[in-house]
Amino acid sequence: MTVNEVNEVLIHAYAYCGFPRSLRAIQTFMQVIEERKSMGIKDVEGRESLCYRGSVGVDMSGDGIFWRKYRVRLLLSLKPDMRYLAPTIERFLKEHLFADLFERDLLTYRERELATVSVLAGVGGVEPMAYGHMSICLHLGITPEQLTALLNIVEINLGKKSSDPLRDVLGQLTDKK
Secondary structure, eight states, X not given: OOHHHHHHHHHHHHHHHOHHHHHHHHHHHHHHHHHHHHTTOOOOOOOOOOOBHHHHOOOTTTHHHXXXXXXXXXXXXXXXXXXXXXXHHHHHIIIIIIIIIITBSSSOHHHHHHHHHHHHHHHOSOHHHHHHHHHHHHHTXXXXXXXXXXXXXXXXXXXXXXXXXXXXHHHHHHHTO
Protein backbone atom coordinates (compact mmCIF):
# COMPACT_ATOMS: atom_id res chain seq x y z
CA MET A 1 0.00 0.00 0.00
CA THR A 2 1.08 3.56 -0.54
CA VAL A 3 1.44 6.03 2.33
CA ASN A 4 -1.77 7.76 1.28
CA GLU A 5 -3.70 4.47 1.09
CA VAL A 6 -2.60 3.57 4.63
CA ASN A 7 -3.63 7.04 5.78
CA GLU A 8 -7.03 6.55 4.12
CA VAL A 9 -7.55 3.28 6.01
CA LEU A 10 -6.66 5.01 9.28
CA ILE A 11 -9.06 7.87 8.50
CA HIS A 12 -11.79 5.34 7.62
CA ALA A 13 -11.14 3.45 10.88
CA TYR A 14 -12.29 6.29 13.13
CA ALA A 15 -15.92 5.56 12.25
CA TYR A 16 -15.53 2.11 13.80
CA CYS A 17 -12.99 2.55 16.59
CA GLY A 18 -13.31 6.26 17.44
CA PHE A 19 -11.24 9.37 16.90
CA PRO A 20 -8.74 8.80 19.73
CA ARG A 21 -7.64 5.40 18.42
CA SER A 22 -7.63 6.56 14.81
CA LEU A 23 -5.63 9.68 15.61
CA ARG A 24 -3.17 7.64 17.65
CA ALA A 25 -2.76 5.21 14.77
CA ILE A 26 -2.05 8.12 12.40
CA GLN A 27 0.54 9.51 14.86
CA THR A 28 2.20 6.10 15.10
CA PHE A 29 2.20 5.74 11.33
CA MET A 30 3.84 9.18 11.00
CA GLN A 31 6.58 8.03 13.41
CA VAL A 32 7.14 4.86 11.38
CA ILE A 33 7.44 6.89 8.17
CA GLU A 34 9.96 9.25 9.82
CA GLU A 35 12.00 6.31 11.16
CA ARG A 36 12.06 4.74 7.71
CA LYS A 37 13.16 8.06 6.17
CA SER A 38 16.03 8.28 8.66
CA MET A 39 17.13 4.81 7.50
CA GLY A 40 17.11 5.99 3.88
CA ILE A 41 13.88 4.20 2.96
CA LYS A 42 11.69 6.18 0.59
CA ASP A 43 8.07 5.04 0.78
CA VAL A 44 5.77 5.59 -2.17
CA GLU A 45 3.39 8.36 -1.24
CA GLY A 46 0.77 7.60 -3.89
CA ARG A 47 -2.02 9.82 -5.03
CA GLU A 48 -4.27 11.75 -2.68
CA SER A 49 -8.01 11.33 -2.59
CA LEU A 50 -9.16 13.98 -5.02
CA CYS A 51 -12.90 13.61 -5.12
CA TYR A 52 -15.94 11.69 -4.12
CA ARG A 53 -17.19 8.91 -6.35
CA GLY A 54 -20.52 10.67 -6.79
CA SER A 55 -18.90 13.81 -8.18
CA VAL A 56 -17.14 11.94 -10.97
CA GLY A 57 -20.05 9.69 -11.93
CA VAL A 58 -20.47 6.19 -10.57
CA ASP A 59 -21.31 3.20 -12.71
CA MET A 60 -24.71 2.43 -11.25
CA SER A 61 -24.64 -1.15 -12.57
CA GLY A 62 -21.92 -2.45 -10.23
CA ASP A 63 -20.75 -1.77 -6.70
CA GLY A 64 -22.14 1.77 -6.81
CA ILE A 65 -25.75 0.65 -7.02
CA PHE A 66 -25.10 -2.03 -4.39
CA TRP A 67 -23.89 0.60 -1.91
CA ARG A 68 -26.77 2.94 -2.58
CA LYS A 69 -29.25 0.08 -2.04
CA TYR A 70 -27.31 -1.02 1.06
CA ARG A 71 -27.58 2.47 2.56
CA VAL A 72 -31.33 2.50 2.08
CA ARG A 73 -31.65 -1.01 3.58
CA LEU A 74 -29.51 -0.05 6.56
CA LEU A 75 -31.44 3.11 7.25
CA LEU A 76 -34.75 1.31 6.91
CA SER A 77 -33.56 -1.45 9.23
CA LEU A 78 -32.79 0.90 12.12
CA LYS A 79 -35.17 0.01 14.89
CA PRO A 80 -37.78 2.72 15.35
CA ASP A 81 -36.80 3.15 19.01
CA MET A 82 -33.21 3.93 17.91
CA ARG A 83 -34.39 6.57 15.46
CA TYR A 84 -36.61 8.16 18.09
CA LEU A 85 -34.14 7.84 20.93
CA ALA A 86 -31.14 9.02 18.91
CA PRO A 87 -32.34 10.53 15.61
CA THR A 88 -28.95 12.15 15.10
CA ILE A 89 -27.36 8.75 14.48
CA GLU A 90 -29.55 8.28 11.40
CA ARG A 91 -28.37 11.64 10.03
CA PHE A 92 -24.73 10.77 10.79
CA LEU A 93 -25.07 7.44 8.97
CA LYS A 94 -26.59 9.10 5.91
CA GLU A 95 -24.54 12.25 5.71
CA HIS A 96 -21.19 11.34 7.09
CA LEU A 97 -20.42 7.64 7.16
CA PHE A 98 -21.85 6.89 3.74
CA ALA A 99 -21.70 10.25 1.96
CA ASP A 100 -18.28 11.29 3.24
CA LEU A 101 -16.26 8.17 4.04
CA PHE A 102 -17.51 5.46 1.72
CA GLU A 103 -17.73 7.81 -1.26
CA ARG A 104 -14.06 8.87 -1.09
CA ASP A 105 -12.26 7.58 -4.15
CA LEU A 106 -8.85 6.44 -2.87
CA LEU A 107 -9.93 2.99 -1.60
CA THR A 108 -12.36 0.61 -3.23
CA TYR A 109 -15.45 -0.59 -1.40
CA ARG A 110 -13.76 -3.99 -1.01
CA GLU A 111 -10.69 -2.40 0.58
CA ARG A 112 -12.86 -0.32 2.90
CA GLU A 113 -14.85 -3.39 3.97
CA LEU A 114 -11.70 -5.42 4.68
CA ALA A 115 -10.37 -2.50 6.74
CA THR A 116 -13.69 -2.29 8.57
CA VAL A 117 -13.69 -6.00 9.45
CA SER A 118 -10.13 -5.78 10.76
CA VAL A 119 -10.98 -2.73 12.89
CA LEU A 120 -14.11 -4.42 14.26
CA ALA A 121 -12.01 -7.46 15.21
CA GLY A 122 -9.74 -5.19 17.23
CA VAL A 123 -12.62 -3.38 18.90
CA GLY A 124 -14.35 -6.60 19.92
CA GLY A 125 -17.89 -7.16 21.13
CA VAL A 126 -19.44 -5.91 17.89
CA GLU A 127 -20.29 -9.20 16.23
CA PRO A 128 -23.65 -7.98 14.82
CA MET A 129 -21.81 -5.23 12.94
CA ALA A 130 -19.09 -7.68 11.88
CA TYR A 131 -21.80 -10.00 10.54
CA GLY A 132 -23.13 -7.22 8.33
CA HIS A 133 -19.72 -6.13 7.08
CA MET A 134 -18.52 -9.67 6.46
CA SER A 135 -21.73 -10.31 4.50
CA ILE A 136 -20.90 -7.29 2.38
CA CYS A 137 -17.36 -8.62 1.88
CA LEU A 138 -18.78 -11.87 0.54
CA HIS A 139 -21.21 -10.00 -1.69
CA LEU A 140 -18.35 -7.93 -3.11
CA GLY A 141 -16.48 -11.10 -4.08
CA ILE A 142 -14.12 -11.48 -1.15
CA THR A 143 -13.91 -15.21 -0.51
CA PRO A 144 -14.32 -16.99 2.82
CA GLU A 145 -10.69 -18.05 2.42
CA GLN A 146 -9.60 -14.42 2.11
CA LEU A 147 -11.59 -13.50 5.23
CA THR A 148 -9.99 -16.45 7.03
CA ALA A 149 -6.56 -15.15 5.98
CA LEU A 150 -7.49 -11.74 7.41
CA LEU A 151 -8.59 -13.37 10.67
CA ASN A 152 -5.31 -15.31 10.79
CA ILE A 153 -3.48 -11.97 10.68
CA VAL A 154 -5.77 -10.64 13.41
CA GLU A 155 -5.01 -13.73 15.53
CA ILE A 156 -1.24 -13.35 15.08
CA ASN A 157 -1.33 -9.68 16.05
CA LEU A 158 -4.20 -9.47 18.53
CA GLY A 159 -4.82 -13.04 19.69
CA LYS A 160 -7.65 -15.53 19.58
CA LYS A 161 -9.84 -13.30 21.77
CA SER A 162 -10.11 -10.94 18.79
CA SER A 163 -10.18 -13.47 15.95
CA ASP A 164 -12.39 -16.27 17.29
CA PRO A 165 -15.66 -14.28 17.59
CA LEU A 166 -15.32 -13.24 13.95
CA ARG A 167 -14.45 -16.79 12.92
CA ASP A 168 -17.81 -17.77 14.46
CA VAL A 169 -19.51 -15.02 12.45
CA LEU A 170 -17.84 -16.22 9.25
CA GLY A 171 -18.96 -19.77 10.07
CA GLN A 172 -22.56 -18.56 10.41
CA LEU A 173 -22.35 -16.80 7.06
CA THR A 174 -20.79 -19.70 5.18
CA ASP A 175 -23.10 -22.29 6.78
CA LYS A 176 -26.06 -20.42 5.23
CA LYS A 177 -24.87 -21.16 1.70
